[in-house]
Amino acid sequence: MIDEEEDQKEVGRKNESGRLTLYPKMRALYTEDVVYLKSLPQRVLQCVTRMNIFLDHKVKYLSECAEVFHRCLSSLRTLAVVECNNLRSISGVLEYLTVLESLRLSGLPELCFDETREQEEEEDLVTSMPWKCLGQCLHSLELGCLDRVICLPRGMRHLTALQSLDITLSELREIPEWIAYLSSLQSLKIAPARHLVSLPEAFQKLTSLQRLGIFQCRRILYERCKEPDG
Incomplete structure (x- = not known):
């Protein structure tokens, strides 16, 4: 260490005497x-x-x-x-x-991530994965190579001070609508995005977003993002 x-x-x-300093x-x-x-x-x-x-x-x-x-x-x-x-x-x-x-x-x-459906539905419940405690301090979050994670934990919606989010989850199935709560988000990277077929309308509410990178995505997502209202 x-x-x-x-x-x-x-x-x-x-030290010379063998004691740990x-x-x-x-x-x-x-x-x-x-x-x-x-x-x-x-x-x-x-x-x-x-x-x-x-x-x-x-x-x-x-x-x-x-x-x-x-x-x-x-x-x-x-x-x-x-x-x-x-x-x-x-x-x-x-x-x-x-x-x-x-x-x-x-x-x-x-x-x-230890969130059950019941915990997700209880708005004020402090779950065993207390993202809420990090809501006002966490600025950068990186999630990578977590093979058992197929969706983002809903508790992340409390991260209102988050500025940078880097997602490298090969099994990720969707980006949730609650991402709109991440009002301070400036940089978002998703790679790979091979299971995503669309992005939520909530993206339009990310008014602080300056950098968006989506890599290794399916053609259907690529075409939708090219559309004027995509």
Whole structure:
């Protein structure tokens, strides 16, 4: 677990006596073993602004390490969870990250978003995947290579401060009408779009949108987008 910038330091290293020296001013954290982070004292995590969890094939539920995220709840601004083959859920974590600005979830073939139909229909219910808690802080979201995700979780409609959305979901079937709620969205990328046959009318309400990229789409979608009112 190491940092790379000048104002960042390693989580720890052994000195000549064999003792582990910890650095309380650590800013960036990279780990292949998120469970190990539970053994670190709070002073080590309380200043972390960027965390990258990658190639951790043991973890199945991030909630197992909820206390880790609770320790850096007032500082963590960037979180990436990448190439963790057995991760099934990140529920029980996001509600702590009230200043999170950037979230990347990529290469997680077993991940599912925990929204049931009943939860979707209950407008004020805080679901186990609390996007609502990120509504005023999250600016950038990347969803990539999530094999079990075929539709965007409805809770994302609460992300009214979101400016950039990058969707790389090979099984995505549709773009929902509630995308109109993402009123701050400036950049949207969808690739591949081979299952999409149309775009919702709600796109017309995305008045802040400046960049739209749709790649590897079917011809029917391409032709519809070429039409004057498409």
